[in-house]
Amino acid sequence: xxxxxxxxxxxxxxYLRAAGADASVATGSRALTDPEPDSTPCASxxxxxxxxxxxxxxxxxxxxVGNLPFVIATALYIGGFVxxxxxxxxxxxxxxxxxxxxxxALAVLGSWAIATLxxxxxxxxxx
Amino acid sequence: xEGIAALGAAIAALMxxxxxxxxxxxxxxxxxxxxLPGLTATMGVALLTTLTYKLDGNTAILVLMCxxxxxxxGGSRSAILLNIPGTPASAATSLxxxxxxxxxxxxxxxxxxxxxxxxxxxxxxLLLVVLAPPLxxxxxxxxxxxxxxxxxxxxVISGRLTGGASPLKGYIAGVLGLLVAMIGSDGIHAHVxxxxxxDAMAGxxxxxxxxxxxxxxxxxxxxxxxxxxxxxxxxQMRQRTLPRLTDIVANRLNVVRSGVxxxxxxxxPGVGEDIGAWASYAAARRMSRHPERFGRGSIEGLIAAETxxxxxxxxxxxxxLTLAVPGSASAAVLIAALYIHGIRPGPMIMIExxxxxxxxxxxxxxxxxxxLLFGLSLTRLFVQILRVxxxxxxxxxxxxxxxxxxxxTQRTFDIAVMVVFGLVGFVLRRMDYPMAPLVLGIILGxxxxxxxxxxxxxxxxxxxxxxxxxVSLGFVALIxxxxxxxxxxVRRAVAQLLPPRSR
Numbered sequence: 001x002x003x004x005x006x007x008x009x010x011x012x013x014x015y016l017r018a019a020g021a022d023a024s025v026a027t028g029s030r031a032l033t034d035p036e037p038d039s040t041p042c043a044s045x046x047x048x049x050x051x052x053x054x055x056x057x058x059x060x061x062x063x064x065v066g067n068l069p070f071v072i073a074t075a076l077y078i079g080g081f082v083x084x085x086x087x088x089x090x091x092x093x094x095x096x097x098x099x100x101x102x103x104x105a106l107a108v109l110g111s112w113a114i115a116t117l118x119x120x121x122x123x124x125x126x127x
Numbered sequence: 128x129e130g131i132a133a134l135g136a137a138i139a140a141l142m143x144x145x146x147x148x149x150x151x152x153x154x155x156x157x158x159x160x161x162x163l164p165g166l167t168a169t170m171g172v173a174l175l176t177t178l179t180y181k182l183d184g185n186t187a188i189l190v191l192m193c194x195x196x197x198x199x200x201g202g203s204r205s206a207i208l209l210n211i212p213g214t215p216a217s218a219a220t221s222l223x224x225x226x227x228x229x230x231x232x233x234x235x236x237x238x239x240x241x242x243x244x245x246x247x248x249x250x251x252x253l254l255l256v257v258l259a260p261p262l263x264x265x266x267x268x269x270x271x272x273x274x275x276x277x278x279x280x281x282x283v284i285s286g287r288l289t290g291g292a293s294p295l296k297g298y299i300a301g302v303l304g305l306l307v308a309m310i311g312s313d314g315i316h317a318h319v320x321x322x323x324x325x326d327a328m329a330g331x332x333x334x335x336x337x338x339x340x341x342x343x344x345x346x347x348x349x350x351x352x353x354x355x356x357x358x359x360x361x362x363q364m365r366q367r368t369l370p371r372l373t374d375i376v377a378n379r380l381n382v383v384r385s386g387v388x389x390x391x392x393x394x395x396p397g398v399g400e401d402i403g404a405w406a407s408y409a410a411a412r413r414m415s416r417h418p419e420r421f422g423r424g425s426i427e428g429l430i431a432a433e434t435x436x437x438x439x440x441x442x443x444x445x446x447x448l449t450l451a452v453p454g455s456a457s458a459a460v461l462i463a464a465l466y467i468h469g470i471r472p473g474p475m476i477m478i479e480x481x482x483x484x485x486x487x488x489x490x491x492x493x494x495x496x497x498x499l500l501f502g503l504s505l506t507r508l509f510v511q512i513l514r515v516x517x518x519x520x521x522x523x524x525x526x527x528x529x530x531x532x533x534x535x536t537q538r539t540f541d542i543a544v545m546v547v548f549g550l551v552g553f554v555l556r557r558m559d560y561p562m563a564p565l566v567l568g569i570i571l572g573x574x575x576x577x578x579x580x581x582x583x584x585x586x587x588x589x590x591x592x593x594x595x596x597x598v599s600l601g602f603v604a605l606i607x608x609x610x611x612x613x614x615x616x617v618r619r620a621v622a623q624l625l626p627p628r629s630r
Binding site: 003004006007010011013014017046047049050053054057058060061062065066074077078081082084085086106110111114118122123124125126127 | 177178179181293295296298299302303305306309344347348351352353354516517518519521522523525526527528529530533534537539542543545546549550553
């Protein structure tokens with residue numbers, strides 16, 4: 001309860017300070033040099049990229065791992081990640097075929113290497 | 128002298144081929160982790176803690192120390208070549224390192240940074256050997272009342288110094304960490320609290336999965352959020368990559384000053400390498416005959432920043448080993464690793480394992496020699512590593528983030544903890560909340576809670592001893608001073624009271 005009260009107090013002070021800063025901007029007492037922040041969550045490529053990366057990673061960690069053999073789940077995740085985020089920088093058909101081939105190779109090699117290294121060399125039990 | 132002799136004996140004990148092999152690979156991995164923007168020392172240490180828990184205790188600690196030293200040093204690579212600090216600790220390095228790289232002196236800048244890092248760590252090691260034993264002896268006099276205030280002080284000072292322009296956010300992050308630490312069985316009567324009906328939460332939130340999430344997954348997301356970096360190397364790697372003796376001799380006082388400042392900053396709970404670098408850099412600029420060169424490719428500035436951040440590593444271990452209070456986020460993970468391997472940090476360490484502090488110092492010496500050798504000889508290799516695309520590297524890092532927490536307990540619940548802390552950590556970072564106080568809150572929460580309750584039991588519910596015992600009173604004064612100084616009206620009043628030249 002004590003911690004909750006401290007947190008509520010600090011949050012209130014932060015809110016009041018932010019409200020004060022907003023008011024000073026609105027009345028023109030502070031120069032507004034920063035551009036207007038994005039109000040929509042997917043307004044920029046950065047937002048779209050991080051949402052996609054976050055969603056794909058959560059799917060891997062919470063759904064694929066444990067329900068599929070580790071090597072297969074990891075290969076799917078790595079392959080999907082490399083192909084998905086490399087797609088935009090490979091505009092032609094030929095480059096995309098190359099990207100898919102590279103994704104497949106990285107997926108297979110990466111998942112196998114990680115599984116072997118940690119289960120055999122570090123003696124770690126894999127999920 | 129006794130300490131130096133013990134350090135010599137510890138170094139001799141580590142001179143085995145297997146130990147040297149572990150030093151080599153873990154330091155190299157540390158430099159690799161540190162040099163890649165987005166992968167930090169804390170993440171590297173947290174991941175490696177989970178992956179090396181089956182090694183014997185001394186080997187595992189050796190590997191973690193080398194990772195820590197290597198990663199803090201490795202951050203200078205991308206700071207110099209990309210103008211993006213590989214770790215937050217190298218932010219000050221980029222101020223002078225990048226202008227040097229742009230002026231065609233990237234190789235020279237990296238050589239200077241390497242030497243500065245090595246010297247800074249050595250200064251810190253010396254102070255670790257000298258200061259840790261008496262500090263542990265002094266801490267034996269601490270009771271529950273003092274430990275309670277020590278925990279509060281750690282969180283407050285960490286929030287104040289890492290919160291930047293808004294210490295309030297630092298304090299909030301610290302309190303959030305304390306709230307997380309309250310989940311699960313309490314430390315005295317084992318009453319289960321805040322488990323929300325989930326059996327898996329009855330044991331509490333383990334530090335390592337939380338750290339892997341907050342420093343691993345959150346960093347994967349941060350890297351994917353940021354735009355791609357452009358490398359500024361050109362053909363500069365063909366030039367000199369060895370330091371000039373004249374640079375080192377000319378900066379000898381700078382090295383000692385920055386090393387001492389970095390170590391002292393390291394001793395302050397939960398502050399970390401970035402503050403050590405900035406404090407050393409600011410001091411070097413104030414004392415310099417050419418302050419106008421700082422920020423434009425000053426060798427003095429580069430040495431100060433690198434010496435300062437590297438000296439924090441041994442400094443952060445001083446309170447971690449003697450008080451079980453981490454001096455940095457990475458040291459917090461190291462404390463967890465020590466517990467995993469059956470070593471109990473705290474004031475009793477000089478009684479239970481008197482040689483351990485010297486063993487740690489010896490491990491740091493080996494790591495320092497390794498960064499010097501690798502840093503000066505493998506410059507071109509690290510440039511190639513920086514070219515690895517993030518869409519290839521980040522999924523591999525995240526796979527390790529999943530394996531790590533599971534490896535420790537074989538519970539999928541810990542993977543979920545990692546994911547939640549990663550997402551929350553990313554959002555908090557975007558909103559400029561520092562992570563160090565959060566981590567410190569999680570690790571000090573148990574100490575704070577137990578000390579408060581034990582203290583109240585000892586005093587029959589009276590709060591008096593918390594305010595009347597001399598050390599407690601000292602901590603109260605420090606905490607009150609820290610909080611007061613972080614308040615803008617107080618800061619303004621103090622600034623008005625000071626004469627203009629001292630502002």
